[in-house]
Amino acid sequence: MKMHIVRCLLLVSCLGGAIGVKAEDKKFDTPTLDRIVQTGKIRIGYGSTAPFSFLNADGQVVGYSIDLCRGIVEKLKDRLKLHSIDIEFVPRTPSNRVQLLNDGTMDIECNASTNTSERRKSVAFAYSHFYGATRYVSLRKNNLKQLDDLKGRSVSVALGTVNINEINEISRKRKLNISTVPVDSLQAAFDMVTDGRVAAFAMDEVLLKTMIARTQSPSDYVLSDEQVTELQPLGFMMRLNDEAFVTAVNQALNEIYKSEAVKGIYSRWFEEPMPGLNINLELPMSPWLIEALRSPQTLK
Structure with a gap:
C-alpha cells in the first residue's frame, strides 16, 4: 500500500511538471508597496541598453532611466516614511521582462519599453520618459x-x-x-x-x-533614412492590478518632471558626453517629450 502511494505521488509530481502551471504563468500578487515596507527593498530591472540602463566599467548600473528611478525610490521612501529603501538591481532581457515582473523577481523595469495598447494588456506603464522612433x-x-x-x-x-x-x-x-x-x-x-x-x-x-x-x-x-515607425512613447513597466504602486510611481515622476532636476538628468545622458562611455548623442528633447514632461498622462 505504501509503495502504491509513493508511486502515485511520483506520478502526480511528474505530471505536474509536464502539464501544471508554467513558470511564466505564475503571478506575484503581493502589493508592491506592502513588500517594500516589509523588506525595505525594491527590485529594479535593468538592461544592456545605453543610455537608458546598463553596467558601466565599474559594474555599476547607470543610465537615464536609472537616474529617474533612483529619484522615484527617494520619493517612495518619503511617502512610506521609511529610513531607507535598498535597491536590488535585476538584469532583464526583452524576452523575459514581463515574466520577471509577473513572478515578482522585479517590481519595475527601469529601462525604455515601448508603450503600446497590446503591451498594456500584460503590464502597466508609468508616465512616458522618452519618445523614440x-x-x-x-x-x-x-x-x-x-x-x-x-x-x-x-x-x-x-x-x-x-x-x-x-x-x-x-x-x-x-x-x-x-x-x-x-x-x-x-x-x-x-x-x-x-x-x-x-x-x-x-x-x-x-x-x-x-x-x-x-x-x-x-x-x-x-x-536608414526612412523610419520604420513614427515616434512612440517609452515608459517603465510594472505589474498589472497593482494600482497603489503605479499611482505612487506616477506621482513621484510627476514631481520629478516638474522640477529643474529632470533637465539636468536628460542632458547628462543625451546632450553631454555620456558618463562611463564618453559618447555624445547631441540629442535635445523632442517636442513630444517636452509636452509629456509638462503634462504627464496615462495612455489608454
Whole structure:
C-alpha cells in the first residue's frame, strides 16, 4: 500500500511538471508597496541598453532611466516614511521582462519599453520618459537607405520587442518578403549585421546610435533614412492590478518632471558626453517629450 502511494505521488509530481502551471504563468500578487515596507527593498530591472540602463566599467548600473528611478525610490521612501529603501538591481532581457515582473523577481523595469495598447494588456506603464522612433542599421557599403531596400533580405530583431511585428507588418504591406531573424539580445542582433549574416537590424534609433558609437569603426555603419515607425512613447513597466504602486510611481515622476532636476538628468545622458562611455548623442528633447514632461498622462 505504501509503495502504491509513493508511486502515485511520483506520478502526480511528474505530471505536474509536464502539464501544471508554467513558470511564466505564475503571478506575484503581493502589493508592491506592502513588500517594500516589509523588506525595505525594491527590485529594479535593468538592461544592456545605453543610455537608458546598463553596467558601466565599474559594474555599476547607470543610465537615464536609472537616474529617474533612483529619484522615484527617494520619493517612495518619503511617502512610506521609511529610513531607507535598498535597491536590488535585476538584469532583464526583452524576452523575459514581463515574466520577471509577473513572478515578482522585479517590481519595475527601469529601462525604455515601448508603450503600446497590446503591451498594456500584460503590464502597466508609468508616465512616458522618452519618445523614440525605430530605424534600421546596416553596413554603409551595402547602400541600404529606405525600407524598400530590404526587399528579399533578412533583418535581425530582438526577441520580446515590438520590432518583430513592425518589420513583419511592413513586409506584408509592401510585399517585401523580408525574413526576420529573432535573437536573444540587442548586441547579438547588431553583431549579425557586423558579420554580414543579416542585411539590417531594426531597433529604437537612439539605441542604434549608441551601439554604433561604441564600435571600433562607427563609420562602417549607417542608419536608414526612412523610419520604420513614427515616434512612440517609452515608459517603465510594472505589474498589472497593482494600482497603489503605479499611482505612487506616477506621482513621484510627476514631481520629478516638474522640477529643474529632470533637465539636468536628460542632458547628462543625451546632450553631454555620456558618463562611463564618453559618447555624445547631441540629442535635445523632442517636442513630444517636452509636452509629456509638462503634462504627464496615462495612455489608454
